[in-house]
Amino acid sequence: MCGIVGFTGKVQASPIILEGLSKLEYRGYDSTGMAVNDGGKLNITKAVGRLNVLENITKGGATMPGFAGIGHTRWATHGVPSDVNAHPHFNKDKTIAVVQNGIIENYIPLRQRMEKKGYVFISDTDTEVIAHNLDWYYGKYGRDPLKAIVHTMLRLEGSYAIAVVFADHPDEVWAVRKDCPLIVGKSGIGSFAASDATALLKYTRDVYYIDNQIISKLTPDKIEFFTIDEEPTTVEQSHIDWDASAAEKGGYDHFMLKEMYEQPKTVRDTISPRIKDGNIVIDELGLSDEDIRKIEKIYIVACGSAYHAGVTGKYVIEGLARIPVETDLASEFRYRNPIFVKHSVLIVVSQSGETADTLAALRLAKENGIRVLGIVNVVGSTIAREADHVMYTWAGPEIAVATTKAYSAQLCAMYLLAMKFARVRGVLGDEAFQGMLEDLRRLPDQIELLLNNHEPIQRFANRYIAAKDIFFIGRGLDYAISLEGSLKLKEISYIHSEAYAAGELKHGTISLIEDGTLVAAVSTQEDLYEKIISNMEQVKSRGAFVLAVTNVGNTAIEKAADYIIHIPNTNRWFTNSLAIIPLQQFAYYIAVSRGCDVDKPRNLAKSVTVE
Ligand code: AGP
Numbered sequence: 001m002c003g004i005v006g007f008t009g010k011v012q013a014s015p016i017i018l019e020g021l022s023k024l025e026y027r028g029y030d031s032t033g034m035a036v037n038d039g040g041k042l043n044i045t046k047a048v049g050r051l052n053v054l055e056n057i058t059k060g061g062a063t064m065p066g067f068a069g070i071g072h073t074r075w076a077t078h079g080v081p082s083d084v085n086a087h088p089h090f091n092k093d094k095t096i097a098v099v100q101n102g103i104i105e106n107y108i109p110l111r112q113r114m115e116k117k118g119y120v121f122i123s124d125t126d127t128e129v130i131a132h133n134l135d136w137y138y139g140k141y142g143r144d145p146l147k148a149i150v151h152t153m154l155r156l157e158g159s160y161a162i163a164v165v166f167a168d169h170p171d172e173v174w175a176v177r178k179d180c181p182l183i184v185g186k187s188g189i190g191s192f193a194a195s196d197a198t199a200l201l202k203y204t205r206d207v208y209y210i211d212n213q214i215i216s217k218l219t220p221d222k223i224e225f226f227t228i229d230e231e232p233t234t235v236e237q238s239h240i241d242w243d244a245s246a247a248e249k250g251g252y253d254h255f256m257l258k259e260m261y262e263q264p265k266t267v268r269d270t271i272s273p274r275i276k277d278g279n280i281v282i283d284e285l286g287l288s289d290e291d292i293r294k295i296e297k298i299y300i301v302a303c304g305s306a307y308h309a310g311v312t313g314k315y316v317i318e319g320l321a322r323i324p325v326e327t328d329l330a331s332e333f334r335y336r337n338p339i340f341v342k343h344s345v346l347i348v349v350s351q352s353g354e355t356a357d358t359l360a361a362l363r364l365a366k367e368n369g370i371r372v373l374g375i376v377n378v379v380g381s382t383i384a385r386e387a388d389h390v391m392y393t394w395a396g397p398e399i400a401v402a403t404t405k406a407y408s409a410q411l412c413a414m415y416l417l418a419m420k421f422a423r424v425r426g427v428l429g430d431e432a433f434q435g436m437l438e439d440l441r442r443l444p445d446q447i448e449l450l451l452n453n454h455e456p457i458q459r460f461a462n463r464y465i466a467a468k469d470i471f472f473i474g475r476g477l478d479y480a481i482s483l484e485g486s487l488k489l490k491e492i493s494y495i496h497s498e499a500y501a502a503g504e505l506k507h508g509t510i511s512l513i514e515d516g517t518l519v520a521a522v523s524t525q526e527d528l529y530e531k532i533i534s535n536m537e538q539v540k541s542r543g544a545f546v547l548a549v550t551n552v553g554n555t556a557i558e559k560a561a562d563y564i565i566h567i568p569n570t571n572r573w574f575t576n577s578l579a580i581i582p583l584q585q586f587a588y589y590i591a592v593s594r595g596c597d598v599d600k601p602r603n604l605a606k607s608v609t610v611e
Contacts, residue, residue, distance in 0.1 A: 002072060002073060002075050002087070002099075002101040002195070002605075003021060003024025003025065003073040003101070003194075003199070004024075004071070004072055004099050004100070004101055004161055004162075004163050004175075004182065004194065004195045005017045005020035005021055005024065005070065005071045005072075005163075005192070005194050005195075005199050006069070006070045006071075006099075006163035006165075006173040006175055006192065006193035006194070006218060007020070007069060007190055007191070008067060008171050008172060008173045008190055008191055008219060008220055009067060009189045009190015009191065009220045010067065010189055010190060010220055011067065011189050011190070012061065012065060012066070012067065013036050013037075013064075013066055013067050013069035014034055014036050014058060014060075014061030014062075014064040014065075014066070014069060015060060015061040016190075016192075016203075017034055017036075017061070017069055017070070018034070018051070018054070018055055018058070018060065018061050019202070020071065020192070020194055020199035020200065021051050021071045021072070021073050021199070022051055023198040023199045023201075024073055024194070024195055024196065024198065025050070025051055025073050025600065029050055029051070029073055029074075029600050030048065030049075030074055030075060030076050030081035031046065031047065031048040031049065031073075031074045031076075031081045031082065031083070031085065031086035031087075032046065032047065032049075032050070032051050032053070032054040032071070032072060032073045032074065032086065033045060033046025033047065033054065033071065033072050033086045033087050033088050033099070034046070034058070034061075034064060034069055034070065034071040034072075034088070035069055035070050035071075035088040035090065035097035035165055036064040036065070036066035036068070036069030037066045037067070037069060037165050037167060037169075037170045037171075038064070038065050038066035039066070039170055040167055040168060040170050041167060042090070042094050042095065042165060042167045043063075043064045043065075043066065044088055044090055045057055045058050045063070045064060046072075046083060046086035046088065047083055047086060048081050048082050048083050048086060051073060066170075067170075067171060067220070068165060068170060068171050068172060068173055069165060069173070070088060070097065070098075070099050070164070070165055070173060070193075071099065072086070072087035072088060072099035074086060074087055075605040077103050077126070077610050078103070078107070078124060078125050078126045078127075079124030079125040080124070084123045084124075085123045085124055085125050087099040087100065087125075087127060089123060089130070089131040090131050091131050091132060091134065091135035092120070094167070095135075095166065095167035095168065096131060096134050096138060096148075096164065096165070096166055096167070097164070097165050098130050098131050098134060098162055098163070099127075099162065099163050100127040100130060101160065101161045101162075101180045101181075101182075101195055101609060102159035102160035102161060102179065102180040102610060103126060103158045103159055103611070104126040104129060104130065104156055104157070104158045104160060105157045106155075106156070107129045110129040110133065110155060110156075111128075114129060114132045114133065114136070117136065119132045119135075119136075126158075130152060130156070130160075130162060133151075133152040133155055133156075134148050134149065134152050134164065137152055138166070143168065145164070145166050145169055145174055145217075146174075146215060146217070146226055146230055147230065148166075149164065149174055149176060149215055150226075150229075150230055153176060153215075153228060154228070156178070158178075159179035159180050159356060159609060159610065160176075160177065160178050160179075160180055161177040161195060162176055162177075163182075163193050171219050171220055172217060172219055173191070173193060173218040174215065174216065174217055174218070175193040175210070175215075175216045176210075176214070176215045176216065177210055177212060177213075177214075178213055179212060179356070179359065179382065179609075180195075180382075180609050181195050181196055181352075181354050181378075181381060181609070182194070182210055183195075183196065183197060183200075183207045183208060183209055183210065184207065184210060184216045184218060185200050185203070185204040185205075185206055185207035185208065185223075186206070186223055187200075187203040187204040189203065190220045191218035191219065191220065191221075191222070191223050192204065192218075193216065193218060196378070197240050197397075198399070201240065205239055205240045205241070206237050206238070206239055206240075207238055207239075207240060208223065208237055208238070209235075209238055209385070210225070210235060211235070213227075213228045214226070214227065214235060215228070238380060240379075242396050242397065253592070254400065254588075254592075254598045254599050255399040255400040255599045256400035256402055256404060256492070256598050256599055257588060257598075259398055259399070259400055259404045259405045260404045260405070260451060260581075260584055260585070260588065261451055262395070262396070262405045263404060263408045263444075263447050263451070263581070264444035264447045264448045265444070266394070266396070266405040266408055266409045267408055267409065267412050267443050267444045267447060267577065268444045269394040269409075270393050270395070270409040270412040270413060270416075271412050271416065271441070271443070273394075275437060275440070275441075278437065279423075280416055280419050280420045280423065280437075282391060282416060282420055284389055284390060284392070285373065285389060285391065285417075285420070286371070286373070286388060286389030287345070287371075287373075287389070289424045292420070292421055292424040292425065293424060293425055294343045295323055295343055295344065295345055295421070296323075296324070296341050296343040297324045297325070297326065297341040297343075297344040297345075298317060298323055298324070298325045298326070298345050298346075298347060299325075299327075299328065299333075299340075299344060299345070299347065299365070299370075300313050300325060300326070300327045300328070300347045300349065301327070301328045301329075301330045301333045301346060301348055301358065301362075301365075302329075302348060302349035302350060302355075302358055303329060303330050303331065303350075303355050303357055303358055304403075304487065305351075305402075305403045305406075305407045305410075305484055305487060306349040306350050306351060306358070306403075306407070306410060307329055307330070307349070308407070308481075308483045308484040308487065309349055309375075309407055309410035309411055309413075309414060309484075310327045310347070310349050310414075311327050311479075311480040311483060312411055312414055312477060312480040312481070312576045313325065313347070313349075313414035313417070313418070314326075314327045314480075315477045315573075316414055316415060316418040316477070316573045317414065317417065317418040317421060319573060320418040320419060320421070320422040320427070320428060320573060321418050321421035321422040321427060321428075322422075322425070323421060323425075328361075329357075330348070330357035330358040330360065330361040331357040333364070334357065334360045334361050334364050338364070340368045340369075340370050344370055345370070345371050345372075345373055346361070346362070346365040346370050346371070346373070347372075347373045347374075347375060347417075348361060348372060348373075348374050348375070348376075348383055348387065349374075349375045349376075349410055349413075350374065350375070350376050350377075350381075350383050351376075351377040351378070351393075351398055351403050351406040351407075351410075351607070352377070352378055352606060352607030352609075353374070353376040353377065353378045353381020353382055353384045354378070354381055354382055354383065354607045354609045355383070355607055355608055355609065356608065356611050357611060358383060359382055359383055359386070360611075362383060362386055362387060363386070366386075366388070371388050371389075372386075372387045372388050372389075373387060373388065373389050373390070373391060374386075374387030374389070375390075375391050375393060375410055375413045375414075376390055376391075376392060376393065377392065377393045377394075377395050377398065377406045377409065378397075379392060391413055391417075393406055393409035393410055393412075393413055394409065398606075399599065399606075400598070400599045401492075401599065401600060401601055401604045401606050402488055402491050402492050402587075402601065404488075404584055407484065407580070408447070408577060411574075411576055411577050411580075412440075412443075412577070415440065415574060418573070419433065419436060419437075435571070436571050436573070436574075439571040439574055440571075440574065443570065443574060443577050443578070446567075446570060447577065447578065450567060450578060450581040450582060451581060451585075454585050454589075456565070457565065457582050457585045457586055457589065458585070458589040460547070460563060460586070461585070461588075461589035461593065462589065462590075462593050464518055464590055465493075465590055465594050467495050467518055467590075468495070469495075469497065469498075469512065469517060470489060470495055470496075470497045470517075470518045470519075470520065471486075471497065471498055471499075471500060471505075471509075471512075471513070471517065471518070471519045471520070471539075471544075472485045472486040472489075472498070472499040472520045472522065472583075473501070473505055473519060473521050473532075473535060473539075474499075474501070474502055474521065474522035474523070474532070475501065475503060475525065475528045475531060475532055476525050476528060477524065477525060477573070477575060477576055478502075478522035478523060478524055478525055478528070478532070478575075478579070479499070479500075479501045479502070479522075480576060481522055481575075481576040481579045481580055481583065482499040482500070482520070482522050483499040484576075484580055484583070485499065485579075485584075485586070485587070486498060486499035487499075488583060488584055488587035488588075489583075489586065489587040489590065491601050491604060492587055492588065492596055492598050492601050493587060493591040493594055493596055494594070494596060494601070494602070495590065495594075502531070502532050502535040503531065503535065505535060505538070505539070506535075506538060510538065510539065513539050513542040513543065513544050514543050515543035516544075516545060517539075517543065517545070518544070518545050518547060519536070519539045519544040519545070519546050519547070520547045520548075520549065520583070520586075521535065521536050521546055521547070521548050521549070521561070522548075522549045522550075522579050522583075523548060523549070523550040523551075523554065523557055524549070524550060524551055524572070524575035524576075524578075525572060525575070526551075526572065529554060529556055529557065530556070532557075533556060533557055533559070533560045536548070536560035536561065540560060540562075545563075546560060546562050546563075547561070547562070547563045547564075547565065548560070548561035548563070548564045548565070549564075549565045549567065549579050549582055549583065550564060550565075550566060550567070551566065551567060551568075551569050552566045552567070552568060552569055553569065554566075565582045567579055567581070567582070
């Protein structure tokens with residue numbers, strides 16, 4: 001995905017745009033650019049590389065005077081990262097410039113159509129077709145920006161959020177979205193458009209979450225909205241109330257470390273408001289007790305770490321509430337023509353609320369008459385607004401590409417749902433339930449304890465900065481957390497890793513184990529202690545070094561482990577929330593020692609808003 005900023009106001013636009021882009025770099029960072037309207041002439045500067053390259057070239061924006069402009073930070077989908085492929089893209093005489101997030105799926109036929117009209121393309125991007133279509137329709141319909149945008153939109157297939165400037169409309173910025181995030185807002189100095197709130201929070205907390213295909217016309221003093229039929233319309237204003245400092249590092253070396261340390265608060269904020277008078281109350285669930293009793297099946301569909309939270313959800317909901325749960329990678333789910341059971345619920349999990357595959361799964365379920373519950377972190381995001389009901393994770397803005405606090409909050413959402421369902425369906429007794437509530441309340445402090453005990457893990461991690469392969473194994477819930485531990489390591493340290501169901505390793509993959517291979521064995525499920533010990537012995541006998549993550553008091557594992565990390569004792573269903581902490585720390589310290597960009601790992605973006 002990419003980051004977009006637009007501004008028009010009473011002060012110079014480029015410094016504001018650059019600052020906004022700096023808040024969006026986590027959305028993509030392989031190239032950047034700006035277009036600023038200087039009294040009817042568009043100045044366009046763009047460059048491959050991080051935002052600081054653009055800042056240096058433009059001397060912090062000083063070389064780009066003007067009061068209206070757009071900016072972009074890119075995560076390449078079509079066309080390698082390069083100066084030419086960087087946004088903004090523009091028409092032949094540089095009187096129209098556009099920045100885009102998303103994918104124009106029919107860009108090839110559109111490009112061919114424009115080339116037949118004599119247009120010459122200079123980039124390999126899909127976005128450039130937007131610039132030339134705007135040019136065509138702008139000339140065809142009396143140089144009217146709204147008409148040019150509407151007629152261009154009618155040609156586009158796929159997902160997009162775009163901002164546009166027209167040279168002969170010097171104080172206007174136009175913005176429109178379809179299936180990609182874009183919000184607009186106004187302050188005393190002017191009007192803003194941005195991919196998300198972090199880019200404009202410094203100036204205003206009153207924003208408009210624009211629906212698909214609503215066109216916004218920004219001028220210094222007002223924002224007007226139009227439908228695709230070119231009719232004026234209105235959009236309800238929303239107020240953002242999370243703390244601006246949440247989008248700053250706050251003295252930590254990395255956003256990821258800061259967000260790891262925010263996990264106790266995140267877990268508390270996700271759980272506490274939903275425990276009232278000894279009961280779990282999820283008002284936003286939208287399911288009556290009768291509905292819950294009738295549920296025959298639950299689907300949990302997501303991507304990446306959110307999917308891993310869903311795997312935990314499967315084990316916990318099936319274990320506690322005895323409801324069949326099917327988990328699926330969203331990118332697979334939508335193409336396998338899934339069979340929907342009548343009385344079922346589909347849960348989509350998403351930190352950003354903008355992941356294209358997850359959104360597509362939501363829509364497929366709704367088309368089939370299935371109720372959709374979203375477990376989402378970003379308020380007002382597309383998934384949050386299209387789900388039938390949304391359970392927010394209240395983790396606040398998560399800037400690091402590698403999720404930590406939002407993932408931990410997703411785990412808690414799964415525990416709450418499982419316990420609620422189990423209670424309503426009469427399969428969880430009061431004493432056990434109250435004990436679990438107590439265990440939930442203790443989780444934040446236990447997480448804090450683990451976070452503060454990071455030195456041993458930091459030292460251990462430094463032994464493996466040159467590792468080539470690291471395996472994570474576990475059974476049941478310990479397999480679920482192994483998936484997440486392995487992904488954390490891969491995405492920020494670039495060390496290859498695999499998570500394996502411990503009992504499955506011997507069916508082939510164990511052939512990869514050789515002298516010194518590190519195998520992290522997670523063992524928190526007491527009824528499986530002995531099983532995992534035998535799996536540990538299997539890999540040790542082939543030369544592996546075994547790191548064990550296990551509960552305090554599990555002495556049996558000492559005969560098979562070479563190094564042990566203990567986690568405090570909690571309810572068996574909640575252990576993932578504790579076991580993930582040393583695994584996050586392990587990945588973090590290895591990545592830092594390897595000199596990796598922990599917050600903005602190569603090739604990645606915070607939310608993948610394309611297929
Ligand atoms: C997690 O660390 C990754 N950044 C990635 O796997 C992420 O979880 C996945 O892309 C899903 O994103 P979402 O939660 O915003 O939908």
